[in-house]
């Protein structure tokens with residue numbers, strides 16, 4: 001008596017542990033992705049700064065080039081007037097006025113030269129400073145980008161690996177399809193799925209149904225597994241499903257085909273992953289299957305919404321959750 005529940009527990013515990021790890025890894029990946037978006041914005045700001053720095057650098061260089069020519073001319077001029085530059089010429093005879101004028105010119109030239117040389121030095125050092133700032137920014141950005149990518153890749157691999165491990169463990173264990181589906185469907189995915197607009201929920205936030213190709217939001221799927229199992233016990237087969245989660249693209253397609261019947265795209269509960277359209281008899285109001293569902297679906301959180309009895313009449317349409325969850 002004590003052994004049996006203990007054995008059952010030992011069987012599901014490693015799965016629970018794996019599932020927790022997989023959920024944890026997914027959460028980390030989502031967090032890291034969010035952080036990366038923040039850092040990408042920082043990086044973009046840094047790149048902007050780099051662009052401004054490079055522009056300043058260009059200006060400093062242009063300015064340097066602009067004064068290089070007069071600087072060279074000045075150097076040339078004083079070089080070509082050795083007489084004027086030396087004091088000997090002033091006292092060496094000739095017109096005194098000429099000599100004074102020459103001296104004044106030389107002083108003027110010398111002052112101009114000093115100013116230009118000083119400016120050239122300033123520009124040169126500013127250019128060096130800007131250039132090293134630009135290099136710093138460039139290499140920092142490159143390093144940061146690589147690091148971020150590695151971090152994300154690592155987390156993604158970890159998440160993928162854990163999901164694979166979980167699936168492999170579930171497959172190895174000799175448990176039934178329904179139990180496997182149930183264990184593989186993480187209820188906390190429902191909260192993630194709700195964050196997406198109607199019809200735009202990524203597949204990874206939905207859970208597969210036993211009916212091939214059909215999916216629902218986690219909470220609706222977990223209820224559906226139980227409802228389906230009860231139906232199977234009663235009718236000897238799985239429920240017949242024609243439609244479950246419907247992407248926005250499919251909502252558009254269905255709406256185009258049957259505008260009077262399908263909900264306006266973007267408003268359907270199919271787009272939230274909490275509605276199914278059933279067949280196998282359920283589509284006929286008053287059938288054995290319809291009546292059974294009407295009596296039992298509520299135990300598993302499912303219901304036939306009031307509107308679907310008449311407006312429009314859709315006996316096949318069933319929804320998960322309460323009426324106030326509807327839009």
Ligand SMILES: [Zn+2]
Nearest residue numbers: 275276277317
């Ligand atoms: Zn429907």
